[in-house]
Amino acid sequence: xxxxxxxxxxxxxxxxxxxxxxxxxxxxxxxxxxxxxxxxxxxxxxxxxxxxxxxxxxxxxxxxxxxxxxxxxxxxxxxxxxxxxxxxxxxxxxxxxxxxxxxxxxxxxxxxxxxxxxxxxxxxxxxxxxxxxxxxxxxxxxxxxxxxxxxxxxxxxxxxxxxxxxxxxxxxxxxxxxxxxxxxxxxxxxxxxxxxxxxxxxxxxxxxxxxxxxxxxxxxxxxxxxxxxxxxxxxxxxxxxxxxxxxxxxxxxxxxxxxxxxxxxxxxxxxxxxxxxxxxxxxxxxxxxxxxxxxxxxxxxxxxxxxxxxxxxxxxxxxxxxxxxxxxxxxxxxxxxxxxxxxxxxxxxxxxxxxxxxxxxxxxxxxxxxxxxxxxxxxxxxxxxxxxxxxxxxxxxxxxxxxxxxxxxxxxxxxxxx
Amino acid sequence: xxxxxxxxxxxxxxxxxxxxxxxxxxxxxxxxxxxxxxxxxxxxxxxxxxxxxxxxxxxxxxxxxxxxxxxxxxxxxxxxxxxxxxxxxxxxxxxxxxxxxxxxxxxxxxxxxxxxxxxxxxxxxxxxxxxxxxxxxxxxxxxxxxxxxxxxxxxxxxxxxxxxxxxxxxxxxxxxxxxxxxxxxxxxxxxxxxxxxxxxxxxxxxxxxxxxxxxxxxxxxxxxxxxxxxxxxxxxxxxxxxxxxxxxxxxxxxxxxxxxxxxxxxxxxxxxxxxxxxxxxxxxxxxxxxxxxxxxxxxxxxxxxxxxxxxxxxxxxxxxxxxxxxxxxxxxxxxxxxxxxxxxxxxxxxxxxxxxxxxxxxxxxxxxxxxxxxxxxxxxxxxxxxxxxxxxxxxxxxxxxxxxxxxxxxxxxxxxxxxxxxxxxxxxxxxxxxxxxxxxxxxxxxxxxxxxxxxxxxxxxxxxxxxxxxxxxxxxxxxxxxxxxxxxxxxxxxxxxxxxxxxxxxxxxxxxxxxxxxxxxxxxxxxxxxxxxxxxxxxxxxxxxxxxxxxxxxxxxxxxxxxxxxx
Numbered sequence: 001x002x003x004x005x006x007x008x009x010x011x012x013x014x015x016x017x018x019x020x021x022x023x024x025x026x027x028x029x030x031x032x033x034x035x036x037x038x039x040x041x042x043x044x045x046x047x048x049x050x051x052x053x054x055x056x057x058x059x060x061x062x063x064x065x066x067x068x069x070x071x072x073x074x075x076x077x078x079x080x081x082x083x084x085x086x087x088x089x090x091x092x093x094x095x096x097x098x099x100x101x102x103x104x105x106x107x108x109x110x111x112x113x114x115x116x117x118x119x120x121x122x123x124x125x126x127x128x129x130x131x132x133x134x135x136x137x138x139x140x141x142x143x144x145x146x147x148x149x150x151x152x153x154x155x156x157x158x159x160x161x162x163x164x165x166x167x168x169x170x171x172x173x174x175x176x177x178x179x180x181x182x183x184x185x186x187x188x189x190x191x192x193x194x195x196x197x198x199x200x201x202x203x204x205x206x207x208x209x210x211x212x213x214x215x216x217x218x219x220x221x222x223x224x225x226x227x228x229x230x231x232x233x234x235x236x237x238x239x240x241x242x243x244x245x246x247x248x249x250x251x252x253x254x255x256x257x258x259x260x261x262x263x264x265x266x267x268x269x270x271x272x273x274x275x276x277x278x279x280x281x282x283x284x285x286x287x288x289x290x291x292x293x294x295x296x297x298x299x300x301x302x303x304x305x306x307x308x309x310x311x312x313x314x315x316x317x318x319x320x321x322x323x324x325x326x327x328x329x330x331x332x333x334x335x336x337x338x339x340x341x342x343x344x345x346x347x348x349x350x351x352x353x354x355x356x357x358x359x360x361x362x363x364x365x366x367x368x369x370x371x372x373x374x375x376x377x378x379x380x381x382x383x384x385x386x387x388x389x390x391x392x393x394x395x396x397x398x399x400x401x402x403x404x405x406x407x408x409x410x411x412x413x414x415x416x417x418x
Numbered sequence: 419x420x421x422x423x424x425x426x427x428x429x430x431x432x433x434x435x436x437x438x439x440x441x442x443x444x445x446x447x448x449x450x451x452x453x454x455x456x457x458x459x460x461x462x463x464x465x466x467x468x469x470x471x472x473x474x475x476x477x478x479x480x481x482x483x484x485x486x487x488x489x490x491x492x493x494x495x496x497x498x499x500x501x502x503x504x505x506x507x508x509x510x511x512x513x514x515x516x517x518x519x520x521x522x523x524x525x526x527x528x529x530x531x532x533x534x535x536x537x538x539x540x541x542x543x544x545x546x547x548x549x550x551x552x553x554x555x556x557x558x559x560x561x562x563x564x565x566x567x568x569x570x571x572x573x574x575x576x577x578x579x580x581x582x583x584x585x586x587x588x589x590x591x592x593x594x595x596x597x598x599x600x601x602x603x604x605x606x607x608x609x610x611x612x613x614x615x616x617x618x619x620x621x622x623x624x625x626x627x628x629x630x631x632x633x634x635x636x637x638x639x640x641x642x643x644x645x646x647x648x649x650x651x652x653x654x655x656x657x658x659x660x661x662x663x664x665x666x667x668x669x670x671x672x673x674x675x676x677x678x679x680x681x682x683x684x685x686x687x688x689x690x691x692x693x694x695x696x697x698x699x700x701x702x703x704x705x706x707x708x709x710x711x712x713x714x715x716x717x718x719x720x721x722x723x724x725x726x727x728x729x730x731x732x733x734x735x736x737x738x739x740x741x742x743x744x745x746x747x748x749x750x751x752x753x754x755x756x757x758x759x760x761x762x763x764x765x766x767x768x769x770x771x772x773x774x775x776x777x778x779x780x781x782x783x784x785x786x787x788x789x790x791x792x793x794x795x796x797x798x799x800x801x802x803x804x805x806x807x808x809x810x811x812x813x814x815x816x817x818x819x820x821x822x823x824x825x826x827x828x829x830x831x832x833x834x835x836x837x838x839x840x841x842x843x844x845x846x847x848x849x850x851x852x853x854x855x856x857x858x859x860x861x862x863x864x865x866x867x868x869x870x871x872x873x874x875x876x877x878x879x880x881x882x883x884x885x886x887x888x889x890x891x892x893x894x895x896x897x898x899x900x901x902x903x904x905x906x907x908x909x910x911x912x913x914x915x916x917x918x919x920x921x922x923x924x925x926x927x928x929x930x931x932x933x934x935x936x937x938x939x940x941x942x943x944x945x946x947x948x949x950x951x952x953x954x955x956x957x958x959x960x961x962x963x964x965x966x967x968x969x970x971x972x973x974x975x976x977x978x979x980x981x982x983x984x985x
Contacts, residue, residue, distance in 0.1 A: 056494075097496045312486050376493050377483035380475045387479075392495050399474050400498075 003133040004110070004158070004418035010128040012074040013082060015412060036292030038270035041303065042354040042361070044285040044368055053373040055366040057260065058216035059102060060393045061205050063089035063198040064401040067191065068408040070415050073112060076120070076180060083111045083163070083190040084411045088404055089201035091209055091218070092397035099396040103208060105147045105201050106404070107157040109137060110415065111190045113164035113175045120177035134418070136160045139171040143197055144204020144236040158418060161197070163190045167235055196235065203229060203243075204236035206259055217258050217370065221394045224261035224331035225298040246301060246345055253340050256301065256333035260367065263329040264389040268295060269306070277306045277327055280314075285368055287354065289347055300347055303337075305330040305368060309375040310388055317384050326388035330371055337363040420444040422521040423455050424502065431517035433507070434970070435464065438524040440501035447503050449953045450961075450974030451552035454531045455505075457522035460512065461534050464505025465973055466552075467949035473497030506948065506971040509535045532557045538968050542603055546595040546663045547964055548588075548975030549655055556658035559975050561928060562968045563599060567607065567871045571927035571967055572902035575879075577915045583932025584959050585911045586618060589875045590980040592909065593832050596873055598665045606829035608869035610856065612837050612849060614877045619834045620682045622672045623691055625981040629660060632981055639984035648960070648979075655978035667981050675822050676836035677810045695820060696835075696848075697813045701740045702821035703851050705731050706892065711808075711847035712800045715884040715891070722793045723800075726753075726786075733784040740817035747801045747814075749783035753794030756781060804843050811844045822852050824859025829869040842881065849882055850893045857897060860904040871905040879910035883919040891919050898925035916941040929965040933957040947972050 065087045072079035088106040092099045114132075118125045137143050137159045147157060163186065164175035174189050202220060209218050223229060226246070233243035242248035243255060268290075276286040285307050290299035306327045314326065334344050334352055337360040343349040354361045371391075379386050379395035386395065406414065421439030429437040438455070440447050447453070451466045475497045487493055505524075511534045527535075527550065536544065536559075544560040545567075564570040574592070576585045593609040600607035613619035626632035633653050640649035659665040674693035676683055686693045700708070705728055713719045730749065734741055741749070756764075761781050764774035805814045813819040827833050835852060837845045856872050876882060876894075883891040897908055898921070908926075915923050916938060923943065931939075931947070931954055938944075939951045946965050947954065950972050954963065960979065965972040 094495060097494065098498050099495060310486070313482070316482075373494050376487050377475070377495065377497065378479040378486075381478045381482075382476070392497075396474075396495070396498055 002416075002418040005416050007128060007131070007133045008071055008073070008082065008415070011126060013071040014074060014079075015416065016069055016072050033266060034268050035271045036268060036290065036295050038273070038288035038290045038292065038304070039351075040270070040273035040276075041287045041289055041352065043276045044287065044305075044365060046283040046285070046369065046372060048283060048372070051369060051372055053366075053369040055217065055370040057219045057370050057374065057393075058093055058213065059209050059218040060092045060099075060221070060391070060397050061089070061202055061209070061218060062092075062221040062394055062397045062401060063087065063202045064398060064405060065194055065198050066405040066408070066411070067194055068411050069187070070110075070412045073117075075117060075126070078181065078183060080112055080117065080180060081183060081186060081190075082415075083187070083194075084415055085109050085111070085190075085194045085197075086406045086411060087194060087198045087201060088401045089198060089205050090397060090401050091205050092393060092400070094393065099393050099400070101397075101400060103205055104401075104404070105144065105205060107143075107147045107159060107197075107201075108406075108411075108414065109159050109161050109194065109197060110134070111161040111163040111193060113180065113186060113189075114160075114162040115173065116164035116175045116177050116180055120180060132160045134158050134160050136162070137197060138162065138165065139167050139169060141167075141200075141235040141238045141241075143200040144207070145238075147201060147204070148208075158414075161193050163193050167193070167196055169234065196232065199229070200232040200235035203232045203240075207233075207237055207240055207255075210255060210258065214258070217260060217367075219260045219262055219371075219391070219394070221264070221398070222261055223263045223329070224256075224259065224302055224333060226301070227298055229261065230301075249342060249345055250340065252301070253335040253344060256335040258336065259333055260336065260371070261302075261331035262371070262391060262394070263331060264386070266306075266327060266329045269327075269329075270304075274306055274327075277308050278325070280311055283308065283311065283372060287364065289351065291347060296347060300345055301335075302331045302333045303352060303364075305332060305364075305371075307368070307371065309372065309391075310378070313378075313388060317387065328389045330368070332364060332367055336367060420447055420453060420524045420526065421502075422523055423518045425518075425521060429502070433515045433517055435467070435504060435506045436518055437502050437504050440469075440503055445501065446552075447501075448552055449950075449956075451503075452508075452527035452550045452557070453505055453524050454527045454534075455518055455522045455524045457518065457520055460510065460514070460518070461531070462510040462518055463508050463527060463531065463535050465508050465971060466503045467506045467971075468504040468952075469502070471499050471501050473499055504949065508969055508971045508973060509537070511537065527553060527557060529555055529557050532559075535969075536560050538562075545592075545599045546659060546665060547966065548591070548962065548977040549658070551961060551974045551976050556655050556662075558658070558663055559964070559973060560968075561966055563605075565927055565967050567596065567873060567907045568902035568905040570902070572905075572907035573898055573926040574907070574909045574928040574930060575915060575918075575923055575926035576909060576911045576930040576932070576962075577913065577938075578932030578934050578957075578962075580913055582959060583934065583957075583962070585930075585932055586615070586877055587960075587980050587983065588930065588932070588962060588977055589877075589909050589911060590619070590622065590832075590982070591977045593873070593875065594667050594670055594980075595663075595665055597670050597830055597832065598663075600871070601666065601669075601830055602664055605871060606869050607871040607873065608827045608829045608831060608833055609873050609875065610827060610833045610835065610852065611875040612835050612845075612852075612877060614837050614845070616838055617682050617685060618838075620674065620676075620685055620836060620838075621985070622832060622834060622982050624985050625667060626984070628668060629656065632656060632984070635981075635984040636979065639979065645959070651976070652960075652978040655976065656981075659978065671828075671831045673828055673831050673833045674836065675826070675833065677840065679810050680836050680839055682836065682838070694822075694826060696811065696822050697819040698811055698821050698847060698851060699813050699816045699819040700743045700746055701817040702819060703847060704854060707847055707850040707854065710850050710893075711843045712797075712804055714842070715846075715881060716886045718887060720793075720796075722790065723797055726789060726793050726797060729786050729789075730784070733786060737784060739784070742817045743801065743805055743812065743814035745817075747798060747805060750794050750798035750801055752781050752783045753786075753789045754791050754798050757791060758786070758788050761785065807841045808844045808847075810840045811848050822848075822855060824855050825868055827856065827859075827869055827872065846882065849876065853893050853897055857893075857901070857904065857906060860906050871907075873907045873909060875909040875911065877911045879912040879922070880914070880917045883910070883922040885917055885919055891922070895919060895921055898922045914938050915943050927967050930962050932962045933959075950974070 067085040069081040070084040071082035091103040234241040374391045424437040543563040547559045550557040764777035883894040
């Protein structure tokens with residue numbers, strides 16, 4: 001029995017059966033797709049039988065987590081759940097055509113709403129509440145830096161997170177003392193924090209790769225939209241804070257030059273122009289710049305390409321089983337296809353030149369071919385959605401990461417041992 | 419280093435076996451490979467009994483990927499092939515019945531590790547059984563002498579497909595191993611082998627002069643038989659067997675027993691090799707042996723005939739009269755010709771009729787209490803047929819001839835008894851007579867001047883111990899049931915164990931199987947093989963799976979080609 005366990009015990013913590021699942025098994029089933037205004041910049045057309053890719057994506061980045069409620073603090077009624085999560089992010093590359101890990105970063109986090117509890121107790125707060133015996137992850141960021149400093153298993157990388165305070169630069173309470181009774185909210189917020197840490201680790205891995213391999217393309221599993229990607233840069237490493245709001249346009253431009261995002265669960269689609277993607281004479285890829293005022297802040301640094309990567313499957317599998325009719329969205333940062341101009345972040349002033357003879361057009365064509373090259377082999381047929389939209393190296397990488405995840409029982413035991 | 423022990427909910431480690439990962443550079447792990455895993459002061463030796471390569475994707479996905487890729491660019495990514503293998507635990511130190519505790523590293527077994535495997539067999543009881551398969555260096559496997567030759571347990575059964583399983587070759591190898599052990603430890607032991615296939619065992623004395631000569635001969639034999647890759651393996655195994663295991667193939671003498679008309683006798687004449695001729699008269703065999711010779715193994719013998727033969731020979735014995743097969747035949751003819759009352763009347767009357775005078779002059783068989791003409795007729799016909807066919811090992815005119823005696827069997831030698839060329843009836847007669855002689859010899863203590871332990875090798879065991887109800891197998895059943903106390907052990911060889919008597923098979927404490935059909939292996943008799951049953955049809959020549967009481971699991975082994983075969 002270690003310090004952490006003793007600390008939780010002093011807060012009237014008692015172990016619980018760790019089987020309460022915290023992650024949704026099929027998030028795409030509950031995600032809602034929105035539509036908005038977007039400019040159709042160009043429609044690329046590719047003949048699959050003569051597709052020759054010159055560009056190659058070297059690295060694929062993904063992250064996974066496993067979460068369980070491992071204890072209950074019997075300070076109040078109902079008791080407060082203590083959530084533990086094992087979070088792993090990794091980069092993968094191919095060696096002799098097989099996917100192999102290039103970088104793996106992982107950490108354990110323990111969460112409960114400490115500040116809200118302290119407020120609730122006021123002057124009667126148990127004094128142990130002040131002395132957290134393990135390092136913390138909070139709004140000061142540097143999650144990736146901390147995760148890189150030790151290796152799980154050698155020196156256990158476990159951190160405490162106060163789930164009642166946000167990770168924003170100026171932290172705000174996210175759980176009021178009066179809300180401590182709302183267990184569903186406590187759990188939901190804990191999961192949000194865990195997702196943020198995972199995203200921060202993924203962004204951190206992209207940072208490390210950009211530094212080590214500046215010429216190689218990196219494909220991240222997920223969107224590059226600001227709130228889904230850039231916002232986590234500060235949390236990953238405070239030196240990259242400029243990415244969070246793209247405040248340093250030059251440095252941001254350099255960073256984004258070789259980063260792509262592949263979105264399987266497309267939540268935002270253009271209101272018009274998407275029909276080109278469903279032409280079956282060849283692979284047609286409509287390319288958009290999002291101009292929807294509500295979304296512009298999120299998408300101003302990139303263009304979005306919608307691809308039906310496996311149109312053949314439509315003959316066998318109903319496409320309505322997927323979120324966006326089997327389409328994936330490839331987020332391509334403007335720096336990946338254009339030369340630097342100071343106004344590149346302002347869609348009202350700058351539009352990528354995608355005329356056939358332009359270098360941007362050719363660069364984007366190369367990127368799209370590189371994505372199409374990854375359409376085969378198919379991932380497992382267990383999920384129709386993934387069969388349509390998942391790139392195989394990402395599926396394989398995710399499996400490797402998941403195989404490293406601790407079980408719910410191990411999560412509970414490790415908390416007892418610490 | 420191969421990989422690590424797997425302890426997961428889908429493949430939990432168990433006290434008798436565990437799965438382990440195979441890393442990329444260790445792909446030479448195969449069924450039959452021996453591995454060792456160590457941790458927390460424990461060492462566990464296992465043999466690979468199953469192996470799986472798979473990827474997490476599925477067949478449908480692969481199918482559609484291939485269809486969709488046709489004509490287009492090649493696939494940029496291949497699914498990761500996950501390679502795992504299952505080890506059955508063979509030995510461990512200390513002796514615990516628990517699974518490996520953690521994800522311990524797994525590596526190939528080496529000669530030093532093998533000591534764990536044999537820790538239950540004292541040095542002076544180790545008889546070489548062969549070598550572990552899949553090792554980079556020859557790692558010996560031993561039988562426990564007391565569990566192979568008696569008195570703790572005994573008997574071995576070797577099964578497998580003719581021509582592929584190398585059953586007889588293994589029998590010869592074991593004979594040499596047993597005699598080398600016997601010489602080393604001063605245990606007067608003899609091996610008796612029945613030769614049933616042409617000159618198979620009649621050339622055991624024709625071997626290379628020494629190991630250097632053997633190496634040359636093995637190389638040219640391997641080339642000639644289309645298995646050049648085996649030459650180096652067999653040379654290594656022989657070198658190890660001779661130098662480390664003290665097997666002495668060059669110093670083991672062979673003594674032959676054959677019958678006068680044996681076509682292979684010239685092989686021995688030319689070599690001026692020592693041999694002894696044998697022949698059997700009726701007086702040299704027991705009633706049981708006579709019956710076993712007269713009737714075929716799958717035949718149910720009518721009790722009336724059995725009783726008649728017993729009554730006749732018992733009467734002869736009481737009269738202290740010795741008869742030949744021919745005389746017995748004549749007597750049976752007489753019984754078949756006259757009713758008992760006719761004979762009694764003819765012999766007792768004072769005034770015989772002409773017919774009774776004829777009976778008096780013709781009937782000289784012992785007067786039994788009773789007989790039935792038709793029963794005597796049936797025996798007469800059997801005996802007639804037997805004598806017509808059996809002209810090799812049988813002397814039908816003399817009551818006694820030159821049977822093989824217990825004292826003829828010489829210790830520290832392979833004693834080969836030639837059966838090839840004899841009729842099936844003669845073979846049964848000779849085998850049963852020799853078994854009885856040896857059994858009686860060991861039982862009455864004649865062993866003080868000869869062999870104390872005898873190991874008998876019987877090829878085509880199904881002919882002597884068929885599964886069907888038959889009195890001819892009693893001798894064999896008796897040996898397998900009580901032979902171990904006499905230190906008389908038997909190596910039975912046949913294609914299909916399913917065709918031999920279950921008691922005989924069940925009493926064999928050591929079981930050996932070479933390449934066999936899957937249909938045979940599916941018999942419940944082979945349940946002991948476990949997962950290994952699937953690889954039996956894939957075993958090559960010289961590869962066998964042994965199951966010996968000293969080991970917790972069947973073990974795949976390899977043995978070198980017998981040296982007389984490379985000449």
